[in-house]
Every structure is written in C-alpha cells, then in structure tokens.
Amino acid sequence: MIQFLTGLLARIGTLFRARPKFSATGGLTAMLAAAAIFVAHWEGERTKAYLDRIAVPAVWTVCYGETKGVKQGDSYTPKQCLGMLTASLAGYYAQLVKCVPTLSQQPQGVQVALTSWTYNVGAGAACSSTLAKRANAGDWVAACNELPKWNKAGGKVVRGLTNRRADEQRLCLASLKGA
Numbered sequence: 001m002i003q004f005l006t007g008l009l010a011r012i013g014t015l016f017r018a019r020p021k022f023s024a025t026g027g028l029t030a031m032l033a034a035a036a037i038f039v040a041h042w043e044g045e046r047t048k049a050y051l052d053r054i055a056v057p058a059v060w061t062v063c064y065g066e067t068k069g070v071k072q073g074d075s076y077t078p079k080q081c082l083g084m085l086t087a088s089l090a091g092y093y094a095q096l097v098k099c100v101p102t103l104s105q106q107p108q109g110v111q112v113a114l115t116s117w118t119y120n121v122g123a124g125a126a127c128s129s130t131l132a133k134r135a136n137a138g139d140w141v142a143a144c145n146e147l148p149k150w151n152k153a154g155g156k157v158v159r160g161l162t163n164r165r166a167d168e169q170r171l172c173l174a175s176l177k178g179a
Contacts (some may be wrong), residue, residue, distance in 0.1 A: 028093075031108050035089045035115045036082065038171070040064050042116070042164045045081055049074040056154045065119070092118045099127035100135045109175025110140060113147070113168040120164070121150055144172035 043064040049072055052061040060070040063081030066088060076084065093115045097103050103111060114135075118126040126132060131146035147169040151162040 027108075028090075028104075031111050031115075032086055032089050032093065034108060035093070035112045035119075036086045038112050039085060039089065039116050039119055040082070042120075042160075042167070043085075045078060047076050047078065047081060054153045054158070089115055089119055092123055095123035096126055096132075099123075100132050102138070103135065106140060107175035107178065109171045109178075110144070113144070113172035113175070117147060117150065117165070117168055120161075140176055141173065144169055144176065147172065 049060050049062045049070050051058050059067050061067050062070045062074050063076055064085040066084050096118045131143050135143040147165045151157055151165050
C-alpha cells in the first residue's frame, strides 16, 4: 500500500506547486487526495484497532490514525481505511477553513500541509494557534514556520512528529515559493 501511495504522490507532485483552480468540487477532491497520500505516509496503515499509548489518555486507533468511534477489536480493509481517511480529512479541512477562511485560496501544498497538521493536532488546537493567527493576518510564510513547534505528544518531543512537521513545513514553504 505504501508503494502505491508513494508512486501516486510522485505523479501528483506537480499539483503541490500550482495554485488551486477550484471548480465546485474538483480542486477540493484533488487536494483531499493529495492530503490523504501525504498523511498516509506519516500515519501508517493499521487495519486492526490498537491502543495508542502516546496519546494521553491512551485511545483506540485504527487505519491511518482514526480515533472517532474506534473500539477494541475493530478491523477494516485497506479500501475502507483510505475512505475513512479521506472523509476525516475533509472534515478537518472544513473546520480549518472556518477559522482560516483564506486557506482555500492558497497553493495546494499549503492546504495539504495544514490539513495534515490539523488532522494530527485537532481542529480546536489548530484554530486557536499562533499559526492560524499568522495565516489570518496574511503572513503565510510565518504560518508555515510555526509548524515545527508542534512536535510534542504527552508533553515530550517525538522524533516522528519532528520529522512530520519538517516535511509539512517544507511542503508549505515550497508551495508558497512556487506560487
């Protein structure tokens, strides 16, 4: 599955460098597909529910980091996991756009990076963040530069989160440069 996602990411890489030209749903669909590929790489796919002990308190998790309604013993197919991820990302993106209305006017890579971040930290934290304040002030470079600060879980720096935030920041900043 990861090989498939990596190959698909390589094919749609050019989408990250272009400003989105949204039709009613076509641009949003492409952005969500790109976000799903990006997030899947960082979350990893686990089709059987597991107890995420990094979270405080520990929480049942499945697929690509899905926690809503997950309980011990749940199991899904890879296709179900990808559908669940895409639906979750759409919800997080919609919540983020409510608090950062100009996000949808930014290059697709910015949207993907910030949707990935929001999926990981939650819409409440994202919307009340300095990152959102900088984005709403129109300082997108400063907003992208806030991402590395979000590298902790349970109050401790997590190397995987540090790497993920660096990847999100790279995508965010490179998309702005290409705009």
